[in-house]
Amino acid sequence: MSKSDLRQATRDALANENIGCALGRFSDNYVISREQVYQGRDFEALRREVARIKREAAENMEELAQRFAREATRRGATVYRAATALEAREYIARLAKSRGIKTIVKSKSMASEEIRLNDYLKEQGLECIETDLGEWIIQLSCQRPSHMVMPAIHLSRQEVAGIFSKEIGENVEPEIEGMVKLARRELRKRFLSAWMGISGGNIAVAETGTVVMVTNEGNGRLTTSLPPVHVIIIGLEKLVPRFVDITPILEVLPRSATAQHITSYVTMITGAVPAVDPGGRYHEKKELHIILLDNGRTRMARDPVFIEALQCVRCAACLNVCPVYQLVGGVFGDVYTGGIGTILTAYFTSPERAGMIQNLCLRCERCRDFCSGNIDLPALIGELRRRTVEKEGPGFVQKTIFEKILPNRELFHGLLKTASRLQKPFVRENKVRHLPLFLSDLTKGRTLPAIAAVPFRNRVVRLPRPEKVRGRVAFFSGCLVDFVYPEIGESVAMVLSALGFELVCPETQACCGYPAEQVGLTDSAAKLARQNMAAFAGLDVDQIITACPTCAEALKYHYPTLLEDDVIWSERAGELAAKVQDFSSFILPYREELSSLVHLPGGKITYHDSCHLKRRLRASEAPRQLLTAAGADLVEMTGDYCCGFGGSYSIKFPEVSTAVLNKKIQAVLGTGAPVVALDCPGCRMQIGGGLDRQNRPVKVLHTAEILAEGLLRRENS
Template structure:
């Protein structure tokens, strides 16, 4: 079985595990509120800026900080070892244990030790290494790996834990949590008292003082680091910071972002060896060994793009808000670190090939970026990882043909659209396609598809009558995007009607083509850059003052990604920057040009509606209040849904690659919409319109779904067809 087939099977198994989905879903739902409460009174943006500056500077000077840390720690009596590889770290600990006659080891939670597979290695060499974190111990007894960086056993029910503990103590236990905790304490206390070595990780390592900082919610880490006569700390080099003062902002953010706590139960700072009681009754300083683990970190540090990942503080907030992780958990990622950031870490710690398939799990909703306290642009790193995978392995045949031959060739592209329009006729009912045959059947499982329009928007523009422009009219260029152009031309007409109502002249450069997002998300930078150049040139010829689009995904590409795509060509970069400065999403543009969202001459409605914040609209463009202001000013009653900014599960080709995941995310979104009792769903993204209207239609729900532009156009006084 190939890795790709294995990933698909793992996803199916995870989705079939109701306990897993229930536990992750409940935590994910509760996490947002708990996190908001924990950050109350804190300026998160300022705090994450401080952390990014501290960690970014530390990453830039990693080698120097490692040298200074080693010097400071040694001056206080610690022994420091630089391990270039996982094997070097394992061998150092094994050799040390053999020299000291160690056979019993206790270990507190450490992702770095998981990364180097330390337990298995020590056990193979005749040493008993026991996890003492409750979640990690449960997994060790059951032979499983962590599914979450902070809550490793979140996927297990208390009934499953009771069975594991019953097997360990050789008697049947109930699933009563206090009883299970009591049993764990009894069993682990014996391990602590018998241990000859304790192994821990560290959350922070301070170069100035040689201090390691350990943040935990259980007392096991303190017992691990104090009771045994030898303490070994395995510390990834990304944990280094320059000054002791740098610890404060990280401590403020780590518990708040990890579990929604203001502070964890235990913050332990160790600076040099501490006194310990030995079996012979003497009291003397214990041995402290600190292993600074590289294992790919200096390679990451030398990479101009991926060095940003070293700003990670391992809080796992990116996992907690990820709609995919909440459904499938961490085991499907196949390695120690999970989720979006885990995919990047896997590429450097285990090899790029190991991450070539799991990077496809990223939906591209960009939610993780908003919550990361290290201010890491994880989606950008995933896209770069994808690009490098494609650069090394190439694109599969059909995607390669579409991206490199079809999309840049407008005539071929439009002819294929016409062919598809004719082919859909036997399966079309009204404006929807509810069933497709043979290998296409999966496209309509759990979601109807909109029919391709009889006449694309570009043809309506070319043949329709438009009133002549007056000299003082603002000239606005409209970028349609593929869905508006070929599936929802009425959306383009609505945009035109609203702009005309505002006294503006809309133009449509017919040379425009796909925005390039499919190429970007499939890893073909070359194809995306070519589409960017074509679109920039098309609008330059039109000489517009503003460029608007009704699609936030297109707006994000035009405004932010084109500059990145054309960065290596100074001439095109300058043109991309000038182009990007003109780009605005339609709804934000109308809100800005209106009087607090009030458009004169609109008929006021009285309908109860709910609003869906599309991922790129809120997460990338920062637009959330503007559509609400426009809709409220038009007299519509807004009923906010729970999780209005949670993804609908579309993700373009994602809904084709992982239809089961897409459908599960869609189901949750539709339930939130239905719970509002709204008479209409408003949104601002054609992709979300496709997904949500198709989901409602396939479930027999008659709730209308409208773009803000359509709602405003319908309420223009004396409105007729534009």
């Protein structure tokens, strides 16, 4: 798959209204239901415990596999270690043929999807019938699952009715209860005639040789109990050391997967049990075969970074809250979908596809907050992106921008000055509404602000100074404040001056480096980090303030990681990080003093959470408290939606970016507020441009701008 193929696939998915409607509705309801079902439970403590158990298991994978095999064998099972998908497939086919078995029933198993079992068995002349309702629908329609828990969620009732009609040769009405009865009737025949059942498993306990399976349909129990031969396919990452380790996993798995307290069935299989075959003959002990599947898992366990992904319990919460997955479904993935699917694809099925689909990650970081295994998925996807670029090399445009232009301050600023002059034919009312040729995607779904004629760095000499200096703070402007929204920088200076703080703005500061890191060019990001640390070195300041949460995240969290192996710069990175704070958090302690200086007009204001401010800096309450203290009538939006900007993401995938933006705009309009406050210039550009494109009379302003306007209003009143 090429980049153009991926982009076309996203367009096709966006054009399919069933995908967006079904996944969007489910996600909105899921967040509410999940919050309710976790009431009375400490999710953070639970997921830390799950992460501890799973990390211990990953670090001792071989030892646990041997112990599990020993205990399961002692209880009557046959355990087979499959190093590859092919070995697992061949074992099952040989077993079926050696027993004269032709028909197999299978309950839901992502491991079986991973090894492409159904297609292989069909090639071997064996019939394998999916018995999970969603999986059966997918099998009949010759598709692949679009979700790890709900495989057919992307299909409408009408589509399912059409699939069933074709299967049984008669018209089926799109009525859920009737279709479920039909499935039960058709599949019951299969259960009663099958000699082999295949299932997956959610947990494998090394201490007892027990396999735990959680399901919501009775097909799981029928598959594992009726046929005289039962095969379990379970990945090595499902191993846990002790039986008591089951408890925290069962606490989070159903709550995070389907917002249930517990699933309908929790099945624990420990050793072989009696069975009655389709011919009516009693078997004192059925054949129980357990395939422990490697297929890249031990390689992942040896990777010091990606071992963290083995903490996944396959709850699919990361899919359920991902704004991109909600729009394009299974396009964002392979066998495994969404954020975690990208990482699993890299190790289990297709490194090449993983290297491509990782581009779909918007880096909103929402998945990390909901992950039951406490996995830092955004960081893992970032590392996958870095390794992909390292292997394949950056594109010419990326290489030029991030390696040649951004680190060269004079060249970068000169190009921006040139662009400021060239944009004039396309600018009206300080907005760029259309761009020609290959630049046209930049204005899809939004207008763009014009590049400032006078950047912020050239306005520093005119900044207000306090009469009595309380303290000195440095200001990291960032590219958008410097060259697109210098008025945000001026507003920051005005508010800080009113509170008695003198603003210091080093002229040699450069881009924060986050965009370079975002596309996988960490060396370029590290070079920019050193430039900025040199620019701020030796300043007699108490704090370093920025009006951009993305820049704050880069300086505070990314620089120490980028330079951790640099003997000279690592300590400096830590010292700089300790001083960095976003604008709203810095002035929050002075809100009472500020409220006496600010006069806000009447009327509603709604607030948009920047992903980086809320999910990385954990500072989303600070601006709300400031605005409320200043007299704002704050109205919250429904939902917790990203704006879809993502920096270069809105250029690479403009259709996806616009679709995410439109959902945010609907949330804004739903408040009835004429003003949107926010703390991120990138979000301001995206939301403001989208509202402008739709001719909506809603102002979008940075919190600093609103407070600065209030100061001026107070002075003039």
